Amino acid sequence: MELVKHLKSIRVAHKKNTAGFAVAALPLPPEVRIPLCQHVGKPCEPLVFPGDHVLVGQKIGDSEDRLSAPVHSSVSGTVIDMIKFPDLDGNIVDHIVIATDGKQEPAPDIKPPVINTTADFVAAVKASGIVGLGGAGFPMAAKYDIMPGSIDTFIINGAESEPYITADHMTMMVYAREILDGIHTIMKWLRIGRSMIAIQTDKPDAIKQFDELIAEKQISDISVVSLPDTYPQGEEHSIVFSCTGRRFPAGKRTNVVGVLVSNVCSVLKLQQYLTSGMPLMSRAITLDGDIVAKPQNVEVPVGTTVRDILEGCGGVTEEIGKILIGGPLTGIAVPTDEYPITKRDHAVICLSRAASTTIEETACIRCDRCVKACPMDLVPFEIADAWDRRDLEAVKRLRADHCMGCNSCSFICPARRHLGYRIKNAKEAIRNAEQ
Ligand code: SF4
Ligand code: SF4
Incomplete structure (x- = not known):
């Protein structure tokens, strides 16, 4: 374990009420609302329409755009509507509404992809539908579509420095072996020589577990980097500097300095896709906040609304003052609990009126x-x-x-x-x- 130099950062109260809570399955919601744009590129075109029966993992939206990722059904059931609804950036996006049938029947073509070349690997990454699960929404296939051998360092982002959120932490605790396998698969096809799993020091159990596994398996090309317990350690500029001492220009991708960065859950989901053939159809999120009856980490089908998550998790103890999708520093406040969880969302924070009161700003005092x-x-x-x-x-x-x-x-x-x-x-x- 190495401790590192880092870019400027701040201390924030962690408030991680769900630390130590394993990721539980959420009861299947009555319906899901799956947006056709959960990535940075153009929206997908729908492949199913009201009245169609769909199965888990079935592709229901696709696009030729390089910065788009295919969208799959997270449930089995019937398409009952196509609605227009704003995404977190305020763009109006088509959503496919599916009534669940409770069977969770998988699509018949679900099988592990056959991979013989790097091109096959990138095509498989694209077919998995995975985007940056840390919130960026950048399609994994577009990120991995690079010249093999052009990257010398792969950083696996397990920082999770925002208050409240522990879903990545708990995922690392349960799936460390699969994550290591996923890292080696990515290193093999993109010809990357070394990898670093970057974790903040507030997760000593995750650091210890990876250190022990690496020693047990006598792995020499993956190490654990211990990041300071400050914010924002998980942002790409910060994590690349902390791990390698390199800085890259704003607006550019990390590969200009020979580095590839992926969120730890993205690596896990890819490994699971490569071994099962099931594309991304659910994700782990943290539900927390001062009025949440039972703060917890839950695996939710993509498209599950905040309302159904709250209902499935015991609800709130008083009237909601604010709902945040994402953490308190970078999350977006939404006006209704009808927003669905997308591939890129990793937390729902519900705050009381008292905790969400906006304090009036005053004049700058030039304190620096x-x-x-x-x-x-x-x-x-x-x-x-x-x-x-x-x-x-x-x-x-x-x-x-x-x-x-x-x-x-x-x-x-x-x-x-x-x-x-x-x-x-x-x-x-x-x-x-x-x-
Ligand atoms: S939001 Fe922008 S300006 Fe403010 S601290 Fe972060 S990087 Fe700097
Ligand atoms: S310099 Fe002004 S804007 Fe910056 S922290 Fe101080 S009061 Fe706020």
């Missing part, structure tokens, strides 16, 4: 705390001021496009200024202006 917190060495208060003036030239000069959206600056600000929100809007304005 946001500057000291920013992993990308930006000056958040200056970017926010420039955006308030709608001075896009200044926003560009201050490199708002380098912002990774971690919201450390907003969290640390004593004036409670919504810095991250302003900088996100400023980035979008620059992008739109350039287009």
Whole structure:
């Protein structure tokens, strides 16, 4: 185990009420709402329509776009509707609504893919439907479609530095052997020489378990890197620097510095697909928050709504003030419990009215705390001021496009200024202006 140098980061209260809670299966919901866009690319076209009977793992949406991933049914049942519903970015997306029949009958063509070449491997990754399960939504196949041998380091992201969330941690505790097998499979087909499993020091049991397994199996090409117990260790710029000392330009992918990064659950899901042929149809999430009756980690079929997750997990103890999909720093507040869990969502946090009250922001006191917190060495208060003036030239000069959206600056600000929100809007304005 090595301890590492790291980019700037902050301390946040963990509040991990589900630490030590194994991932349990959720009772099958009465219906699922599966979005046809759960990735960064173009939405998929539907392959099924109301009235069709579907089976678990059946492909129900697909696209030729390189940055898209096929969508599969997470349940067996009947398609009852196609609805338009906003995703977490506010885009209106087609959702296929499927009434479950309770049988969970698998599609007949489910079988492990035959892989003889790297091209076969990348095609299999594409067929698995897996996208970055850490929240990025970048299709795994697009990430892995690289020249074999061009990457020297594979980083497996097990940092999970946001408060509340423990789903990756508990997945690592149960599936460590499969994760190691998955890492070796990826290393073999992409010809990568070394891998690092990066885990924060607040998960000593996961670090110990991987260290012991690596020693037991006499593995020499995979090591465990112990990351500081601060936020945001799991973000790609931070984790690449912590593991390799390398920095890569904002807007570029990690492969420009010879590094590939995948979330630990993405690696596990890929290994499970390669051995079973069952594409991504469920994922582990953490349900937590101060009013959740029984905080827990649950494996939920993709498309399960927040409402059905809450019902299946014992509900809430008082009126909901705020629902977050994702963690408290980077998650998105949603106005209704009808939002479905997609491939990229890893947590649902329900907060009371008292815990979700917005504190009025006050004037900047030029304390520099946001500057000291920013992993990308930006000056958040200056970017926010420039955006308030709608001075896009200044926003560009201050490199708002380098912002990774971690919201450390907003969290640390004593004036409670919504810095991250302003900088996100400023980035979008620059992008739109350039287009
Ligand atoms: S942390 Fe807040 S108050 Fe301090 S300089 Fe930054 S914006 Fe201003
Ligand atoms: S949200 Fe952007 S500006 Fe704020 S700390 Fe993170 S990277 Fe820096």
